Amino acid sequence: MSDNKSNWPLWEVFVRSRQGLGHKHVGSLHACDAEMAIGNARDVYTRRQEGVSIWVVPADSITASSPSDSEALFDPANDKVYRHPTFYVLPDEVNHM
């Protein structure tokens, strides 16, 4: 363990706000081990009853898409409206869709 707080690794925090919902990213924090990260997440992010379950993930375990790749990754979806269900006109006989 380091005596320098800036050397504590960064953790990303995910909180499930209610049973049945997914864990949602709420922020990040520093902690020297996983147990401390859970404790800190409890104190920092669930003080006002925001959650029923917490995940913590070392921030360096997350691989993020690069903003410079965003054209290649996301733009091709822009002109493919047929991927949305609303593109299709349903026959009148089909109700309650």
Added chain:
Amino acid sequence: MQALLRLGDDALVLGQRLGEWCGHAPALEEDIALTNIALDLIGQAQSYLTLAGTLDEDSPKTDDELAFLRTDKEFQNLLLVEQSNGDFGDTIARQFLFDKFALLRAEHIAQQAFDLDAAAVAAKAVKEIRYHADHSSKWILRLGDGTQESHSRIQQSLNNFWEFTGEMFAADEVDIAGAASGLLPDLSTMKVKWDSYINEILEKATLVRPEDGLMQTGGRKGVHTDELGIMLTEMQVLQRTHPGASW
């Protein structure tokens, strides 16, 4: 009433001490952890002091009157909890020694039927103190089994506070009457559990249990170290300067 006053005073004084860390802890996350614990304790103090105040039939008092308008000689908290924060390790050592004591005591009070109001307060407190004990014991492990410096410093902190641990289990007439009524736990049985917990964590943390020497007492009788008076001066300044002020 004395028993409830002691429960309230232990929580109030330690809560005020931990609150002094606000904005000063070694990391933002730890700052929030310590002040969360402080708020838990002040909440417990508020509940216990409210109950204690209503039991004084001659002159019922509010929780605020008990907290802000008594002198140090009227406080009945343990000497351990009034000791100043020192460094972060000192604060953790003090907390670690107190948490298990507080937890065992609250678990008993939550189960007894002599005073159901106190049982309700204790039942809520048990959940909070479990987290406090988890927090402090994990820090003892990290610091004890950490670097050479953290190891020697947390050992020194434990050695320094050890003389205040005897008071927790030194039963006087209030403890004996409380245990007889069922409200308070039997302190000698409780000490066995406290010892085994402390020994287990210290061993895991590669720390040495300090030798029992002369134990300081007096807190339960209102005979305090200088630390308490200084702390109360700050804590009570607003009510003393502007009596009855509220917001």
